[in-house]
Amino acid sequence: MKSRYEQLSQSLEELRRDNPGRDACAVGCGEGMPVAAVMPEGVDDLRISAMAATLQGVAEQVVR
Numbered sequence: 001m002k003s004r005y006e007q008l009s010q011s012l013e014e015l016r017r018d019n020p021g022r023d024a025c026a027v028g029c030g031e032g033m034p035v036a037a038v039m040p041e042g043v044d045d046l047r048i049s050a051m052a053a054t055l056q057g058v059a060e061q062v063v064r
Contacts, residue, residue: 012025024037
């Protein structure tokens, strides 16, 4: 039986594969830590997750 991480990684790979033009897919937590990611070689998933969390925080401030 696959772990949740393996299942999520497989789903992300399928999402990336089934959507032309998508080079990467990731799921991260609100604190900016990656949960699972499918990234091209040389892409730092920790940095991407941190930037996504920052953008989410900015968006939340804008709508308040």
